[in-house]
Amino acid sequence: MLLYALVQLVAWGSLVVKLQPSRMAMVMGEGSVFLFLLCTGAYFLHQSIKKEDKLHEQQQNFLLSVTHELKSPLAAIKLSLQTIVKRDLDKARQTSLLNNSLKDIERLDDLVENMLLATKIENRSYSFPKEEFDFSELVSKITDRLQIHSCGCEQVINPLIQPGVKIMGDRFALSSVVTNLVENAVKYSGPCAEVGVELEEKEGHALLRVTDKGPGIPDEEKMLIFDKFYRVGDENVRKAKGTGLGLFIVKEVLQNHDADISVRDNVPQGAIFEVTFS
Amino acid sequence: MIIMQQKLRILLVEDEDHLLDAIKLNLELEGYKVHAVKDGKTALKVFKEERFNLIILDVMLPEMDGFQVCETIRLENSEVPILFLTAKNTSEDRVMGLKKGADDYLVKPFNLEELILRVGILVKRSMKSDDLKELNSYKIGDKTIYFNSFELKQDDGTIVPLTKKETMLLKLLIERKNEAVSREQILETVWNYDVYPSTRTIDNFILTFRKYFEPDQKNPVYFHSIRGVGYKFTDIHS
Numbered sequence: 001m002l003l004y005a006l007v008q009l010v011a012w013g014s015l016v017v018k019l020q021p022s023r024m025a026m027v028m029g030e031g032s033v034f035l036f037l038l039c040t041g042a043y044f045l046h047q048s049i050k051k052e053d054k055l056h057e058q059q060q061n062f063l064l065s066v067t068h069e070l071k072s073p074l075a076a077i078k079l080s081l082q083t084i085v086k087r088d089l090d091k092a093r094q095t096s097l098l099n100n101s102l103k104d105i106e107r108l109d110d111l112v113e114n115m116l117l118a119t120k121i122e123n124r125s126y127s128f129p130k131e132e133f134d135f136s137e138l139v140s141k142i143t144d145r146l147q148i149h150s151c152g153c154e155q156v157i158n159p160l161i162q163p164g165v166k167i168m169g170d171r172f173a174l175s176s177v178v179t180n181l182v183e184n185a186v187k188y189s190g191p192c193a194e195v196g197v198e199l200e201e202k203e204g205h206a207l208l209r210v211t212d213k214g215p216g217i218p219d220e221e222k223m224l225i226f227d228k229f230y231r232v233g234d235e236n237v238r239k240a241k242g243t244g245l246g247l248f249i250v251k252e253v254l255q256n257h258d259a260d261i262s263v264r265d266n267v268p269q270g271a272i273f274e275v276t277f278s
Numbered sequence: 279m280i281i282m283q284q285k286l287r288i289l290l291v292e293d294e295d296h297l298l299d300a301i302k303l304n305l306e307l308e309g310y311k312v313h314a315v316k317d318g319k320t321a322l323k324v325f326k327e328e329r330f331n332l333i334i335l336d337v338m339l340p341e342m343d344g345f346q347v348c349e350t351i352r353l354e355n356s357e358v359p360i361l362f363l364t365a366k367n368t369s370e371d372r373v374m375g376l377k378k379g380a381d382d383y384l385v386k387p388f389n390l391e392e393l394i395l396r397v398g399i400l401v402k403r404s405m406k407s408d409d410l411k412e413l414n415s416y417k418i419g420d421k422t423i424y425f426n427s428f429e430l431k432q433d434d435g436t437i438v439p440l441t442k443k444e445t446m447l448l449k450l451l452i453e454r455k456n457e458a459v460s461r462e463q464i465l466e467t468v469w470n471y472d473v474y475p476s477t478r479t480i481d482n483f484i485l486t487f488r489k490y491f492e493p494d495q496k497n498p499v500y501f502h503s504i505r506g507v508g509y510k511f512t513d514i515h516s
Contacts, residue, residue: 064366068338071365075386076296082390083300087307100296 073104188214318342352379
């Protein structure tokens with residue numbers, strides 16, 4: 001199409017110049033403007049097709065990861081319960097299977113909660129009801145809850161929470177923010193690696209910092225990780241599980257609260273997510 | 279029935295901890311010996327070192343996906359049954375799995391009973407093909423090995439007794455005629471990992487075999503050492 005337009009342009013241009021050689025300058029000038037417009041149009045078209053492809057690929061990845069994230073815990077729960085029904089197991093084995101199932105149900109609940117919240121945020125149907133509340137208490141509760149599930153061998157989440165930090169915000173949406181940040185840190189850290197959760201009040205602003213010692217985030221991906229469905233790498237060979245909704249929710253909720261989030265490298269390895277409330 | 283006296287072995291590849299535990303528990307209760315791993319690369323490493331009657335593979339795995347693992351296994355082994363156990367449920371995924379060389383495909387969440395039945399069928403199939411290969415005797419040159427009586431009949435009719443391990447190693451090498459058999463596979467099948475002999479021990483066995491069968495021990499025609507891999511048996515008469 002582009003080639004055809006170019007050939008036409010050159011053909012008509014040379015025809016006009018041949019018929020009226022005195023109008024050479026005009027033909028060249030108008031031709032260049034036309035060529036410029038054509039190239040700009042082609043460039044933007046190309047960009048938008050590329051963007052569309054990327055979005056399509058991300059949606060495909062999302063479908064794959066949601067399939068995996070929904071079906072794996074379901075399969076585990078079903079199998080555990082069928083095992084208890086079919087086999088004559090001792091009490092300890094039964095309890096272990098039931099505890100695993102309860103954890104899987106919580107994982108499913110978190111996933112459904114994230115999907116619902118992300119959809120409501122997208123539709124603008126979520127109103128973010130705000131009130132003043134004790135943010136320290138909320139962060140402590142979440143770190144306590146995730147502590148139990150994150151690792152069996154030793155404490156991995158190391159909370160350093162200044163008591164009594166109060167903020168004005170939506171308690172439910174902010175609890176999703178803190179959960180997503182801490183869960184990500186745990187997920188991308190090695191088994192039993194330390195995850196830091198710090199909360200303090202600095203010059204009247206609440207400051208939340210989540211640090212991990214995982215593989216870190218490459219510089220070129222730091223801006224992209226907050227995009228909806230964005231996940232690093234190929235879905236079929238992924239180490240850490242997830243859907244690509246968590247950080248999208250974090251960004252949207254914090255934007256609504258006029259809070260800033262930044263991500264930088266931890267030393268010697270890992271990432272630091274820092275949230276500053278205004 | 280030397281090989282079949284051992285427990286049937288299953289390689290289970292699944293990255294979800296809870297699912298892995300529950301499947302492993304059930305298979306063990308059914309009497310199988312299960313080696314469970316959590317990613318594709320480890321699965322391939324383990325597969326190269328041990329022998330299995332069945333491989334149960336998830337598709338979405340860290341490091342290397344299940345389809346790739348299946349394809350790589352099929353490059354060197356076309357017999358071991360492979361069962362895909364995965365959340366991917368479109369017909370394209372099923373076709374892809376079967377095209378890569380899988381024998382069966384089960385979608386999550388599955389029924390325990392169905393899993394056990396399918397595992398049973400696949401394992402039985404692998405045993406049948408083993409049965410076909412079951413040997414009572416084998417002739418190398420003018421000498422005949424009797425696997426059931428642990429004896430070697432020489433060309434002059436004299437009988438030389440063989441040890442159990444010698445018989446098992448001979449059987450393994452003969453069954454996999456013209457194929458290189460790794461030291462790990464030999465250790466797994468003949469010694470069943472209950473003792474860890476040095477590689478020297480296997481070398482000594484091979485030296486004994488050469489003494490029994492080779493016309494010229496320095497230039498073996500039957501029992502070959504493959505550097506860095508293991509050993510190979512070739513039968514010039516067949």
